[in-house]
Amino acid sequence: MHLTDNLYGLVLAGGKSSRMGQDKSELQYYRTNHRTYLYHTIREFCPRTFVSCRGDQTHITKSGLDVITDNALYKGPLNGILSAHHVYPEASWLVVAVDLPHVHEDTIKKLVENRDPNKLATVYATRESEMPEPLIAIWEQKGLKAAEKFIRETGKSCPRKFLMNEDIKQIFPENDLELFNANYPEDYKLAKSRISH
């Protein structure tokens, strides 16, 4: 099996961005807004790529990028991933959250090269925390089926809670900074300053 067979890309951009105070997917770290940057970055590795967002985010749905909008089943990032899974149930998904400013081509390449399709997911973790980061990960088709069952049975939709007890492959970035999560305006400023130096 080729490592990118059936592997579709998904940039998660459907959050409320309440801590940032503005849509995190509109923030620009490189030459364009970050959802577009990540979309083009992961498109190199996947036969099809989409942005995952809410139906009311018309600035995204009408942006010209391929989009999958959330269905109304649950809330949160896992709903975005499961909505994509419902549209293309035969696919596995390379997922990247839009609030990861230091993810770059090599971060994605490493994820793809280390994919283990026999696990439920291949997931990054920082060396510091060793906790799975489910939003920079490859979710296999069977992993998404299992996640959906977990939500139905527990009522919990936190992707990390699900992955903590599951058969996953965990990998580490070259540098923990690649997984830096920008949620607040101070994080945005800090990430921008790192990028411009």
Ligand SMILES: Nc1nc2c(ncn2[C@@H]2O[C@H](COP(=O)(O)OP(=O)(O)OP(=O)(O)O)[C@@H](O)[C@H]2O)c(=O)[nH]1
């Ligand atoms: N499609 C989709 N993506 C989501 C949803 N909620 C969060 N995300 C995405 O998942 C990633 C992590 O989101 P969070 O930081 O947990 O939540 P957020 O709503 O973006 O931000 P806060 O409102 O500050 O918590 C981001 O890329 C979000 O765009 C959702 O309901 N649907």
